[in-house]
Amino acid sequence: MTEKTAKADEQEQVIFHPDFFKIPEDGSKPYLVGLKCRNCGQLWFPKLPICPACWSETLDESPMERVGKLYTYTIMNVPQPGVKAPLAIGYVDFPNGIRVGAQIDVLPDQMKNLRIGMDLQVGAGVIREDKNGKKTISYVFRPLAASKGGK
Amino acid sequence: MRDVYVIGVGMTNYYKKSPLSAADLGRQAVFNAVRDAGIGPKQVQSIYVGEMPGLSGSICFGQRVATTMGMGGVPMMNVESACSSGALAVNLAVKDVANGVTDISMAVGVQNISATRASGTAFSPDANDPEGVQGITMPGIYAMRAKRYMEEFGATPEDIALVAVKNRRHAMNNPRSQFHDPITVEQVVNARSISDPLTLLMSCPNTDAGAAVIVATKEKAMQLGSKPVRFLAREVTSGIFSNGFRDMTSMEITVRGAKEAYEIAGVGPEDIDMVECHDAFAINEHLYTEAMGFCGHGEGVEFIRSGGNDYGGKVVFSPRGGLLSCGHPTGCSGAAQIVEATWQLRNEAGAMQVPDCKVAMTHVTGGGIYGLDNAVCTIHILSR
Numbered sequence: 269m270t271e272k273t274a275k276a277d278e279q280e281q282v283i284f285h286p287d288f289f290k291i292p293e294d295g296s297k298p299y300l301v302g303l304k305c306r307n308c309g310q311l312w313f314p315k316l317p318i319c320p321a322c323w324s325e326t327l328d329e330s331p332m333e334r335v336g337k338l339y340t341y342t343i344m345n346v347p348q349p350g351v352k353a354p355l356a357i358g359y360v361d362f363p364n365g366i367r368v369g370a371q372i373d374v375l376p377d378q379m380k381n382l383r384i385g386m387d388l389q390v391g392a393g394v395i396r397e398d399k400n401g402k403k404t405i406s407y408v409f410r411p412l413a414a415s416k417g418g419k
Numbered sequence: 420m421r422d423v424y425v426i427g428v429g430m431t432n433y434y435k436k437s438p439l440s441a442a443d444l445g446r447q448a449v450f451n452a453v454r455d456a457g458i459g460p461k462q463v464q465s466i467y468v469g470e471m472p473g474l475s476g477s478i479c480f481g482q483r484v485a486t487t488m489g490m491g492g493v494p495m496m497n498v499e500s501a502c503s504s505g506a507l508a509v510n511l512a513v514k515d516v517a518n519g520v521t522d523i524s525m526a527v528g529v530q531n532i533s534a535t536r537a538s539g540t541a542f543s544p545d546a547n548d549p550e551g552v553q554g555i556t557m558p559g560i561y562a563m564r565a566k567r568y569m570e571e572f573g574a575t576p577e578d579i580a581l582v583a584v585k586n587r588r589h590a591m592n593n594p595r596s597q598f599h600d601p602i603t604v605e606q607v608v609n610a611r612s613i614s615d616p617l618t619l620l621m622s623c624p625n626t627d628a629g630a631a632v633i634v635a636t637k638e639k640a641m642q643l644g645s646k647p648v649r650f651l652a653r654e655v656t657s658g659i660f661s662n663g664f665r666d667m668t669s670m671e672i673t674v675r676g677a678k679e680a681y682e683i684a685g686v687g688p689e690d691i692d693m694v695e696c697h698d699a700f701a702i703n704e705h706l707y708t709e710a711m712g713f714c715g716h717g718e719g720v721e722f723i724r725s726g727g728n729d730y731g732g733k734v735v736f737s738p739r740g741g742l743l744s745c746g747h748p749t750g751c752s753g754a755a756q757i758v759e760a761t762w763q764l765r766n767e768a769g770a771m772q773v774p775d776c777k778v779a780m781t782h783v784t785g786g787g788i789y790g791l792d793n794a795v796c797t798i799h800i801l802s803r
């Protein structure tokens with residue numbers, strides 16, 4: 269128990285979550301990983317231990333396309349503790365039929381340019397920071413033009 | 420199954436900051452309900468207490484409320500499903516009487532938020548939730564519904580504000596409400612932004628309160644001479660997990676729950692005189708007038724502009740002032756709605772009275788969990 273706590277303190281950042289968000293080591297762009305049920309074919313995100321539709325335990329990783337359409341969004345001015353305001357957040361619909369909710373990484377003065385239906389791509393970003401400065405890295409959405417080269 | 424009647428209701432004020440502890444809020448509500456029923460405390464044969472224990476940190480909270488009132492020794496259960504907790508407690512008390520397990524049962528809903536949470540913070544999904552970790556809040560989720568609804572159906576911020584203004588006007592007649600000052604559309608639209616397009620005055624405030632409902636068989640109700648208020652339906656359902664392209668302007672769990680409740684009750688929207696709904700945010704009455712079948716999908720804009728949800732319209736939504744003006748004591752709200760609906764059906768609602776109120780519906784959802792429209796939806800239909 270003590271060992272485990274000590275180890276967590278050493279880490280300055282964690283990735284949420286390596287099972288469903290991949291940042292390739294070869295420098296190619298990060299992407300989300302869906303799970304396809306081998307039995308019934310249903311797609312899920314993020315990783316689940318069993319298929320909710322048929323209870324199959326065999327689900328295969330299915331890398332998702334990196335660009336989807338913004339279904340809806342908001343700019344939160346009263347966020348959770350550990351998250352800075354204003355914060356844009358939205359749901360993006362991907363070509364495989366999966367909807368994912370995440371932060372939209374745009375500067376406050378760019379938030380007015382967000383539009384329902386616009387294309388957004390998956391990137392990696394710091395989504396929160398705790399009191400001790402420990403950062404959580406996860407997937408975020410970014411406008412295509414403002415892409416920061418995939419990191 | 421046996422018919423079940425309300426024989427006693429009681430509640431506290433809706434406090435911005437309660438002078439009473441959570442347990443004392445519960446005790447005051449129970450005291451008022453037992454007195455209202457005209458029974459002795461030991462006649463209650465089972466007790467259900469709804470509270471969000473994640474807030475108070477208390478275990479067996481119901482026992483802290485009721486045993487010091489001499490009501491121990493009976494089955495007593497603490498129930499939690501976020502904002503539905505108090506309504507869920509009522510559902511279980513009614514179920515005991517309906518199934519012949521008891522003749523008299525009691526439900527309590529209590530929340531003291533001000534003692535347990537910092538003000539100016541937003542309720543949020545669990546930190547381990549894939550959307551919760553991204554920083555999403557409950558206002559954020561409803562703001563996204565509002566944004567999409569405005570895009571699809573042409574609603575404006577002023578349309579959303581109409582609901583906040585109406586519910587405040589209703590609250591001015593409710594002596595227990597947290598707010599009594601009138602507000603205008605302009606004030607609502609220009610209030611501080613919480614989560615675009617929702618402003619502070621389009622969002623329910625944190626509130627402390629307690630409410631209690633005592634239910635019994637028809638025989639007991641007649642013996643006690645209670646003004647008859649009967650449950651036509653008690654409906655509770657849970658969310659259905661989906662990762663797909665859910666229509667966030669159609670409240671799936673409420674559409675399903677309301678349909679089931681109408682079927683059980685043998686009534687339709689045309690029979691309902693008043694509704695207390697989960698108006699945690701002002702967009703919700705657009706969403707719920709549609710989900711409950713008072714108008715078609717997308718027709719809420721016109722329905723609300725023309726006052727269809729107000730006195731003199733098709734159905735009165737939130738005659739007590741709703742969560743928007745009474746405030747939202749989360750674990751209590753579902754029980755408080757049933758207390759207020761009972762007063763309406765007894766024709767005891769004073770200046771709030773809905774004329775000739777025969778059938779009332781109460782509705783509360785709860786829980787932000789990824790993949791679900793809502794975690795839970797609890798509906799009761801009552802008639803005089």
Ligand SMILES: [Zn+2]
Nearest residue numbers: 305308319322
């Ligand atoms: Zn399957």
